[in-house]
Amino acid sequence: MSMDEQTLLACARQKDDQAFLRLVELYQRPVYNLCYRMLGDAQEAEDAAQETFLRAYHHLDRYDSRRSFASWLLSIAAHHCIDILRRRRSLSFLEASVEDDELSLPPDPFQPDPQLVAERNEQHRLLQRLLLRLSPLDRAIIILRYWHELPEAEIARNLNLTVTVVKVRLHRARRHLARLWSQEYTLPLTGNAHEASLL
Amino acid sequence: MKHPSFDPFLPLSKEVQEHLRHCSSCQAMWQMHQLLRAAPPVPPPADFLERFEKRLIREKRAPQAPRLWPLLLLGLVLLLIVAAGNAVAPRPIWVRVIPGFMMLLMDWGRYLLASLHTAFILLEFLARHIPPLFGLSLLSGGLLVFGMWCLSVRYAVQFAWSHMR
Numbered sequence: 243m244s245m246d247e248q249t250l251l252a253c254a255r256q257k258d259d260q261a262f263l264r265l266v267e268l269y270q271r272p273v274y275n276l277c278y279r280m281l282g283d284a285q286e287a288e289d290a291a292q293e294t295f296l297r298a299y300h301h302l303d304r305y306d307s308r309r310s311f312a313s314w315l316l317s318i319a320a321h322h323c324i325d326i327l328r329r330r331r332s333l334s335f336l337e338a339s340v341e342d343d344e345l346s347l348p349p350d351p352f353q354p355d356p357q358l359v360a361e362r363n364e365q366h367r368l369l370q371r372l373l374l375r376l377s378p379l380d381r382a383i384i385i386l387r388y389w390h391e392l393p394e395a396e397i398a399r400n401l402n403l404t405v406t407v408v409k410v411r412l413h414r415a416r417r418h419l420a421r422l423w424s425q426e427y428t429l430p431l432t433g434n435a436h437e438a439s440l441l
Numbered sequence: 442m443k444h445p446s447f448d449p450f451l452p453l454s455k456e457v458q459e460h461l462r463h464c465s466s467c468q469a470m471w472q473m474h475q476l477l478r479a480a481p482p483v484p485p486p487a488d489f490l491e492r493f494e495k496r497l498i499r500e501k502r503a504p505q506a507p508r509l510w511p512l513l514l515l516g517l518v519l520l521l522i523v524a525a526g527n528a529v530a531p532r533p534i535w536v537r538v539i540p541g542f543m544m545l546l547m548d549w550g551r552y553l554l555a556s557l558h559t560a561f562i563l564l565e566f567l568a569r570h571i572p573p574l575f576g577l578s579l580l581s582g583g584l585l586v587f588g589m590w591c592l593s594v595r596y597a598v599q600f601a602w603s604h605m606r
């Protein structure tokens with residue numbers, strides 16, 4: 243964490259709202275991404291991300307400054323999204339399931355070939371749909387590991403699991419996703435020759 | 442075929458690479474790992490911060506103001522009533538309120554005893570005239586319906602609540 247962030251955190255703890263808003267600005271991207279990947283719906287993701295920051299605002303005194311602030315925020319967001327999903331599942335007989343949004347990704351500046359871009363986007367859209375078929379906990383583990391690059395020990399700590407459980411679930415979820423992909427899609431998993439040559 | 446366990450985030454050993462070449466299941470998993478690694482984050486809407494700021498202001502304003510003064514007002518009204526009662530009545534008001542309250546409690550006790558007595562008589566009648574197995578299934582059926590009713594009320598409240606927000 244940079245010096246600047248330390249100062250911002252110290253100010254935010256003294257109830258300086260401007261400092262807290264600056265922290266929100268800094269961390270809105272990871273928190274929103276986690277919520278979107280967990281819930282698969284833009285409006286719900288925004289609500290959940292805002293709720294995450296509100297909880298952080300009210301419980302800033304519980305944040306242990308030896309830990310990474312990003313990881314603390316992500317753990318609040320993950321727990322909140324898991325709760326939402328469990329509630330959604332228990333209500334599913336009353337409510338029509340949430341339709342999956344069209345995933346809109348930012349353009350990739352390093353990829354000039356439009357056909358490859360289209361194929362990649364299609365792969366990522368399909369991936370997001372498969373992600374929503376994992377259990378809430380497995381989904382959170384995959385998202386934290388891949389998009390937020392948290393080490394397994396940190397994920398275990400955030401989700402109150404043991405490292406072994408995280409490892410096993412990660413492995414199982416990866417295999418499950420790969421199996422679902424081959425069962426449901428004809429599009430190959432690897433889009434370009436570069437990745438295939440890694441083998 | 443036995444699949445070796447490996448961490449795809451670490452460099453692959455020679456044996457694992459060799460296995461991947463021949464095992465389609467592990468190969469698919471390895472490719473899934475690559476796809477996950479390449480998937481970009483989804484950016485928040487441009488006005489996320491602005492909307493959060495509005496929500497924070499709204500939230501901070503809402504719960505504080507209307508807490509204390511209704512309680513104070515209620516206390517004041519009660520105090521006035523007691524004071525007025527004391528001024529008008531020949532004896533202090535609590536001297537009359539407490540015995541009245543005790544009588545009320547005793548009445549409630551009597552009602553409770555009477556209802557229990559009725560319930561016992563009814564149960565005895567049922568036990569004598571209904572075969573035990575039939576009674577048991579009737580009871581469990583009733584409990585099931587009651588449980589489902591409780592659940593439906595709970596979900597209806599939760600549903601209404603999640604839509605109100």
Ligand SMILES: [Zn+2]
Nearest residue numbers: 444464466467
């Ligand atoms: Zn294998």
